[in-house]
Amino acid sequence: MYDFMFHVPTKIYFGRGQISHLAELSDFGQKALLVYGGGSIKRNGIYDEAIRILTHAGIEVVELSGVEPNPRIETVRRGVGLCAREGVDMVLAIGGGSTIDCAKVVAAGARYDGDPWDLVLDGSKAASALPIFSVLTLSATGSEMDAFAVISDMSKNEKWGTGAECMKPTMSVLDPSYTFSVSPKQTAAGTADMMSHTFESYFSMDEGAYVQKRLAEGLLGTMIHFGPIALAHPDDYDARANLMWAASHAINGLVSDGCSPAWCVHPMEHELSAFYDITHGEGLAILTPAWMEHVLDAQTAPLFAAYGCNVWGLSGVDDMKVAREAISRTRAFFVEAMHLPATLREVGITDEKNFEVMARKAADGCKGSFVALSQDDIVEIYRAAL
Amino acid sequence: MYDFMFHVPTKIYFGRGQISHLAELSDFGQKALLVYGGGSIKRNGIYDEAIRILTHAGIEVVELSGVEPNPRIETVRRGVGLCAREGVDMVLAIGGGSTIDCAKVVAAGARYDGDPWDLVLDGSKAASALPIFSVLTLSATGSEMDAFAVISDMSKNEKWGTGAECMKPTMSVLDPSYTFSVSPKQTAAGTADMMSHTFESYFSMDEGAYVQKRLAEGLLGTMIHFGPIALAHPDDYDARANLMWAASHAINGLVSDGCSPAWCVHPMEHELSAFYDITHGEGLAILTPAWMEHVLDAQTAPLFAAYGCNVWGLSGVDDMKVAREAISRTRAFFVEAMHLPATLREVGITDEKNFEVMARKAADGCKGSFVALSQDDIVEIYRAAL
Numbered sequence: 001m002y003d004f005m006f007h008v009p010t011k012i013y014f015g016r017g018q019i020s021h022l023a024e025l026s027d028f029g030q031k032a033l034l035v036y037g038g039g040s041i042k043r044n045g046i047y048d049e050a051i052r053i054l055t056h057a058g059i060e061v062v063e064l065s066g067v068e069p070n071p072r073i074e075t076v077r078r079g080v081g082l083c084a085r086e087g088v089d090m091v092l093a094i095g096g097g098s099t100i101d102c103a104k105v106v107a108a109g110a111r112y113d114g115d116p117w118d119l120v121l122d123g124s125k126a127a128s129a130l131p132i133f134s135v136l137t138l139s140a141t142g143s144e145m146d147a148f149a150v151i152s153d154m155s156k157n158e159k160w161g162t163g164a165e166c167m168k169p170t171m172s173v174l175d176p177s178y179t180f181s182v183s184p185k186q187t188a189a190g191t192a193d194m195m196s197h198t199f200e201s202y203f204s205m206d207e208g209a210y211v212q213k214r215l216a217e218g219l220l221g222t223m224i225h226f227g228p229i230a231l232a233h234p235d236d237y238d239a240r241a242n243l244m245w246a247a248s249h250a251i252n253g254l255v256s257d258g259c260s261p262a263w264c265v266h267p268m269e270h271e272l273s274a275f276y277d278i279t280h281g282e283g284l285a286i287l288t289p290a291w292m293e294h295v296l297d298a299q300t301a302p303l304f305a306a307y308g309c310n311v312w313g314l315s316g317v318d319d320m321k322v323a324r325e326a327i328s329r330t331r332a333f334f335v336e337a338m339h340l341p342a343t344l345r346e347v348g349i350t351d352e353k354n355f356e357v358m359a360r361k362a363a364d365g366c367k368g369s370f371v372a373l374s375q376d377d378i379v380e381i382y383r384a385a386l
Numbered sequence: 387m388y389d390f391m392f393h394v395p396t397k398i399y400f401g402r403g404q405i406s407h408l409a410e411l412s413d414f415g416q417k418a419l420l421v422y423g424g425g426s427i428k429r430n431g432i433y434d435e436a437i438r439i440l441t442h443a444g445i446e447v448v449e450l451s452g453v454e455p456n457p458r459i460e461t462v463r464r465g466v467g468l469c470a471r472e473g474v475d476m477v478l479a480i481g482g483g484s485t486i487d488c489a490k491v492v493a494a495g496a497r498y499d500g501d502p503w504d505l506v507l508d509g510s511k512a513a514s515a516l517p518i519f520s521v522l523t524l525s526a527t528g529s530e531m532d533a534f535a536v537i538s539d540m541s542k543n544e545k546w547g548t549g550a551e552c553m554k555p556t557m558s559v560l561d562p563s564y565t566f567s568v569s570p571k572q573t574a575a576g577t578a579d580m581m582s583h584t585f586e587s588y589f590s591m592d593e594g595a596y597v598q599k600r601l602a603e604g605l606l607g608t609m610i611h612f613g614p615i616a617l618a619h620p621d622d623y624d625a626r627a628n629l630m631w632a633a634s635h636a637i638n639g640l641v642s643d644g645c646s647p648a649w650c651v652h653p654m655e656h657e658l659s660a661f662y663d664i665t666h667g668e669g670l671a672i673l674t675p676a677w678m679e680h681v682l683d684a685q686t687a688p689l690f691a692a693y694g695c696n697v698w699g700l701s702g703v704d705d706m707k708v709a710r711e712a713i714s715r716t717r718a719f720f721v722e723a724m725h726l727p728a729t730l731r732e733v734g735i736t737d738e739k740n741f742e743v744m745a746r747k748a749a750d751g752c753k754g755s756f757v758a759l760s761q762d763d764i765v766e767i768y769r770a771a772l
Binding site: 001002003004005006007008009011012013014015016018176207208210211214215217218219221222225226237238241242245246249254257258 | 387388389390391392393394395396397398399400401402403404562593594596597600601603604605607608611612623624627628631632635640643644
């Protein structure tokens with residue numbers, strides 16, 4: 001097991017009606033920047049409820065709305081400007097991972113003397129941030145309980161992940177009933193995203209991180225069990241609750257700290273989103289089986305076989321055979337059980353013209369501890385996924 | 387899944403040499419109460435290393451030594467007195483769970499206007515505490531990352547658990563190499579303790595807490611895998627590291643929050659320790675299989691069968707049969723693999739004379755969500771374990 005620092009300071013209020021705890025924000029000041037997306041929180045009543053609670057707690061609200069599904073740096077800059085002009089004390093995101101990611105970089109940008117894109121390119125420049133709070137409405141990214149944010153500059157076809165201690169939320173409200181109205185497509189994409197986070201840590205070559213791997217298998221088993229239930233019964237509370245809580249733990253350090261995660265598939269997918277603005281989770285579902293097949297060899301087969309046995313309930317003495325079956329089950333899960341796209345063509349990427357340049361950019365992020373990927377490897381994976 | 391608040395604010399430094407981070411205590415003041423036990427930390431060099439780092443960081447040290455394996459309220463009172471007299475800013479425990487438990491109640495007692503036994507009987511009276519730090523030297527109780535403490539008043543044969551938000555450590559150093567010198571007896575007892583913590587949450591009747599149960603199985607599998615390795619190879623780093631990290635997660639809320647844990651075996655064991663001062667983990671190893679057999683019935687069999695399948699790799703369609711085999715494996719693990727005592731007689735409890743009074747006291751704590759135990763039930767379990 002590698003040395004690590006584990007720190008998950010975010011206080012989580014989990015369950016129905018926990019939004020009432022937003023009243024605690026009054027401990028942190030009198031003015032909050034409320035960050036949200038396209039307005040669904042106005043249609044489903046969460047906005048009104050939050051405003052009622054905040055107003056009752058004596059908190060004035062300034063709004064940053066219209067955060068994009070792949071949040072843009074322009075929106076972050078707009079938020080930072082609002083914080084400065086309005087003298088905001090804290091940032092409250094209500095939405096999914098994109099909204100929370102945007103809020104995090106706004107909160108750090110408000111305490112940074114320079115362009116917030118600097119913080120996207122280099123998280124270590126984010127030394128301090130306004131207190132960050134979130135009300136989660138989509139189970140996927142885990143942003144509600146981690147240090148990370150992903151921001152895009154579409155003018156440059158760039159999408160980068162960043163992270164800093166100061167960007168960990170102080171408190172997050174996780175009410176599974178808020179995800180009852182999440183569409184089948186977003187439910188499936190979110191499930192693929194949380195599974196990919198878990199895979200990125202799980203598939204690493206450090207055998208010493210045993211407990212992390214067993215916990216990761218518990219999360220994966222949960223996601224595989226409840227993903228299809230949430231699709232079939234969108235208002236099944238326990239399905240939504242288990243997906244929500246599993247997603248938070250998939251990326252808060254529980255399954256990664258002590259390993260040396262590879263994070264190969266996310267960097268490859270970020271290029272797809274940066275060039276084609278596709279849904280992140282769909283890109284992950286397409287790339288993941290192609291990546292697994294590409295890196296499967298005699299050395300990695302035992303890990304894929306363990307995955308097959310411990311997550312899919314497979315058995316057998318031939319690691320390679322079990323590994324292939326596990327990958328096949330993974331693809332079938334995404335495509336047949338979750339109705340996610342199987343190929344890049346299905347999301348509108350019909351030719352190879354950007355593969356070389358995307359692969360060159362992604363290759364920098366794919367030097368992890370599992371199987372390092374070269375630019376050529378990544379082009380092959382994109383082609384296999386086409 | 388039940389509603390819950392999850393909050394694990396403790397910053398963990400995990401790995402070899404992480405004790406150097408004690409220098410960060412200077413952010414919290416200039417004078418620390420150093421709490422430790424019988425002096426083993428002086429023999430193995432941890433004491434000297436800590437003093438060197440603290441001195442270099444400009445921190446003055448006041449000492450509370452001689453904390454007992456089942457820490458006594460008298461020692462807590464002595465610590466509270468030292469804090470007041472010396473103007474201590476923070477409390478640093480170096481040791482196992484008993485030492486950390488003692489330090490926690492001292493830290494809360496230093497901010498409480500009354501006898502610290504009040505805080506043991508009612509944790510809600512602990513509204514504030516001095517900052518608490520720990521350097522862990524024994525994997526067992528999880529006190530390094532939770533809100534709880536267990537304190538005894540042997541003059542009354544009383545041993546009670548208490549807990550409060552303010553008693554969660556601010557930072558803990560987990561260096562697995564510090565546990566290389568832990569004796570086989572304490573290694574085995576510690577493993578039984580962390581397994582019991584996991585069982586207490588795992589065996590609950592709320593089916594909705596699925597992810598918690600899968601995570602608990604991952605912890606149990608880790609403990610069962612590495613317990614015997616740590617006995618056979620005391621300086622196996624990965625064995626010690628996985629046991630240490632699994633123990634912390636067994637009781638920090640990860641596997642309990644969202645369930646409605648029963649906590650039946652700990653209350654029963656606390657009476658054994660309170661009356662006979664036996665080793666806590668040995669008492670748990672003796673009582674656990676007896677308790678499992680006592681509560682096994684048609685209703686609980688599916689849970690014990692799931693435990694058998696997911697932790698012990700059993701299979702079969704007859705839940706009762708798989709459940710019995712799982713309990714049998716559990717007993718065999720404690721006795722044969724970990725060389726723990728199988729009966730109360732082996733730890734010197736040879737008659738039933740205190741069973742009735744112990745059972746009456748324990749019954750108050752055994753009204754959890756799994757199978758509620760009456761005084762008579764508990765007497766039967768004690769008898770079965772005799």
